[in-house]
Amino acid sequence: MRYIDPHIHMVSRTTDDYEQMAAQGVVAVIEPAFWQGQPRTQIGTFQDYFSMLVGFERFRAAQFGIRHYCTMGLNSKEANNVPLAEEVMDLLPLFATKEGVVAIGEIGYDDQTEAEDKFFRLQIELAKEVGLPILVHTPHRDKKRGTYRSMDVLEEHGFSPEMAIIDHNNEETCKEVLDRGYWCGFTIYPKTKMGNERMVEVVRQYGSERVIIDSSADWGVSDSLAVPKTARLMLERGIPVDQIEAVCYRNAIAAYASSGQFQEDDWLNPSPIDQRTLFEGNSVLRGGQTPRIDEPAKEGLLIR
Amino acid sequence: MSAAPRDVLKSWLSSRLPEAAADWLNDRAAAITAGDRKALYLAFGLAVRKTGKAELSLSAEELAAAEQARPGWNASSWSIDQAARVFLVLHYPSTDADDFRKTLDQMFATGEVHELVALYQALPLFPHPELFVERAAEGIRSNIRAVFLAVAHNNPFPAEQFSDDQWNQMVLKALFIGVALDPIVGLDRRANAELARILLDYAHERWAAKRPVSPELWRCVGPATNAEGIADLRKVLDSELATDREAALLALSASSLPAAQTALTEENQSAVTDPAVRATRWRQLAASVSN
Numbered sequence: 095m096r097y098i099d100p101h102i103h104m105v106s107r108t109t110d111d112y113e114q115m116a117a118q119g120v121v122a123v124i125e126p127a128f129w130q131g132q133p134r135t136q137i138g139t140f141q142d143y144f145s146m147l148v149g150f151e152r153f154r155a156a157q158f159g160i161r162h163y164c165t166m167g168l169n170s171k172e173a174n175n176v177p178l179a180e181e182v183m184d185l186l187p188l189f190a191t192k193e194g195v196v197a198i199g200e201i202g203y204d205d206q207t208e209a210e211d212k213f214f215r216l217q218i219e220l221a222k223e224v225g226l227p228i229l230v231h232t233p234h235r236d237k238k239r240g241t242y243r244s245m246d247v248l249e250e251h252g253f254s255p256e257m258a259i260i261d262h263n264n265e266e267t268c269k270e271v272l273d274r275g276y277w278c279g280f281t282i283y284p285k286t287k288m289g290n291e292r293m294v295e296v297v298r299q300y301g302s303e304r305v306i307i308d309s310s311a312d313w314g315v316s317d318s319l320a321v322p323k324t325a326r327l328m329l330e331r332g333i334p335v336d337q338i339e340a341v342c343y344r345n346a347i348a349a350y351a352s353s354g355q356f357q358e359d360d361w362l363n364p365s366p367i368d369q370r371t372l373f374e375g376n377s378v379l380r381g382g383q384t385p386r387i388d389e390p391a392k393e394g395l396l397i398r
Numbered sequence: 399m400s401a402a403p404r405d406v407l408k409s410w411l412s413s414r415l416p417e418a419a420a421d422w423l424n425d426r427a428a429a430i431t432a433g434d435r436k437a438l439y440l441a442f443g444l445a446v447r448k449t450g451k452a453e454l455s456l457s458a459e460e461l462a463a464a465e466q467a468r469p470g471w472n473a474s475s476w477s478i479d480q481a482a483r484v485f486l487v488l489h490y491p492s493t494d495a496d497d498f499r500k501t502l503d504q505m506f507a508t509g510e511v512h513e514l515v516a517l518y519q520a521l522p523l524f525p526h527p528e529l530f531v532e533r534a535a536e537g538i539r540s541n542i543r544a545v546f547l548a549v550a551h552n553n554p555f556p557a558e559q560f561s562d563d564q565w566n567q568m569v570l571k572a573l574f575i576g577v578a579l580d581p582i583v584g585l586d587r588r589a590n591a592e593l594a595r596i597l598l599d600y601a602h603e604r605w606a607a608k609r610p611v612s613p614e615l616w617r618c619v620g621p622a623t624n625a626e627g628i629a630d631l632r633k634v635l636d637s638e639l640a641t642d643r644e645a646a647l648l649a650l651s652a653s654s655l656p657a658a659q660t661a662l663t664e665e666n667q668s669a670v671t672d673p674a675v676r677a678t679r680w681r682q683l684a685a686s687v688s689n
Contacts, residue, residue, distance in 0.1 A: 141508060148510035153542040191443040192510040354447060365451045367477035371515055371544040 099321045100124045100346040101261060101279065101308035105151055111318040112158040118322040121361045122161040125151065126200040126229055129171045131313045137181040144189045152194065156372040161361040165199035165229050166190050173213040183216060190224045196353040199229025203240045206233060218251045226353050227257045234286065241267045245274055259349050262287055265296060272304060277349045281310040282320035282397055290324040290397045294331050302340035306349060317397055327395050403523045404488040406467045407481050410460060414478055419448045423482055430489040435501055441486050442505065446479040453477055470554025470583060471522055480516040484523060492525040499529045506533060511542060518548035521555040531559045538568045543575060550582055557584025566593040569618055570600065579614040580684035594623040598630060613645035613687060617680050620649030628657045635665050641687055648676050
């Protein structure tokens with residue numbers, strides 16, 4: 095089975111991750127622009143980070159046969175540094191229209207401050223201007239209120255739900271998100287977000303329509319194989335294959351298709367120029383190495 | 399008088415693009431001509447969505463027109479979006495050289511992979527080439543192979559503008575990352591003694607590690623090396639591999655040292671004296687080792 099991890103921060107991951115993801119069937123990833131654990135203090139570090147997402151990281155992924163896309167945005171945490179945030183807003187239009195940028199994101203609320211609200215709204219308008227979907231990060235704390243508020247604000251700005259992916263949902267938030275017509279992302283991330291046994295039950299209860307699974311693996315304790323592992327667990331626990339394909343592959347393509355930057359042909363049937371530019375050579379996978387294929391032990395499937 | 403590069407690009411694009419895309423490009427070009435930097439940045443990013451990514455697949459006449467407009471310009475591997483992007487850049491006013499460089503610098507600094515390839519490939523078409531030498535050297539330092547190749551392969555800019563140090567880094571890095579030397583423009587003309595020494599050291603390091611040495615390496619050693627290099631080439635002339643023996647023969651043939659002649663005579667080989675014949679045989683050799 096082919097998988098897409100539509101939310102993963104590869105700049106924080108090693109080549110081991112890329113090797114294992116490729117070996118387990120991940121063909122494409124979306125890397126949302128986010129904070130990096132340490133708040134930035136200069137506009138230049140934002141510029142170089144954005145450039146890395148569309149430059150070296152895209153190339154690095156290609157060395158493992160994985161197609162890399164990204165979203166561009168000012169994350170809610172760093173929106174609280176208002177003078178710097180203003181500068182980032184000036185920079186964003188330059189990156190938002192680049193090839194392979196599939197959404198504005200991840201944006202939304204963290205502490206749900208006034209500054210976060212201001213820059214969330216400005217970026218909703220930017221997404222409307224450039225015709226891109228929005229990937230919404232929902233807060234860890236006061237999650238339910240923050241999730242509902244995100245949707246209220248999107249609707250206040252006339253942003254259509256089928257163009258928005260609300261991420262990091264759980265059993266408490268997903269019904270409302272689905273009922274209001276949004277794409278509903280679930281992040282399989284140990285300890286703080288969803289575990290994959292819970293995820294199996296969510297799919298059993300709510301089905302696969304507009305449900306998307308991702309890892310959000312980053313610089314914290316997280317699992318870059320969360321999507322393939324969860325797919326295997328769902329299979330083992332009796333979820334129908336077409337539902338697994340929907341939540342681990344097809345729905346991500348449908349959710350980001352309106353960007354015009356995310357098509358299955360990109361990885362199944364790449365253009366000659368893309369093959370030369372993105373899939374040629376192996377400066378990371380040096381001479382003669384082949385990706386390692388690990389058969390994960392059965393108990394290794396669970397993420398709690 | 400021959401056409402300017404941007405006119406050549408325009409004719410390639412107008413014969414390949416649907417009318418709506420060609421109109422969009424011309425409209426954006428007009429805005430950019432007026433010095434609208436933001437229009438350039440936006441159109442440069444959006445261009446691929448209007449043009450698609452087909453190969454240009456230029457005819458012999460079109461390639462000749464490029465050569466005439468700008469000697470050494472080889473767009474045989476360009477795609478249509480790359481041509482469109484360069485077409486747009488070449489409309490930005492360049493009378494104020496500093497403004498032109500700053501505008502381009504920002505595009506290089508924020509470029510996506512495909513954009514970077516388009517920009518680096520276009521270096522020989524930019525006005526004020528002396529302002530872009532450091533930028534080209536930065537492209538050579540890139541970790542993204544396609545970006546390195548955009549500067550190094552089929553591009554006359556390095557041979558025309560690079561210092562010996564910059565040139566030597568480029569050739570060594572090409573060998574190091576395992577790409578062909580033959581598509582580097584000016585390879586024979588820019589041979590120099592320092593590069594020959596660097597490459598001999600590199601060959602010895604590879605031999606010590608029991609790793610193969612590209613036969614193309616000897617092409618840059620032959621014309622500029624000393625007695626030590628001739629001694630190495632004699633060994634390569636005895637290699638088990640036909641490609642090594644051919645490389646050593648061609649390299650020794652390019653040396654003006656009497657020792658090179660002696661080596662060939664003692665191995666019952668006769669020198670390939672015509673530089674054009676040598677170049678052809680190097681090309682064939684490069685093709686045979688890359689397959």
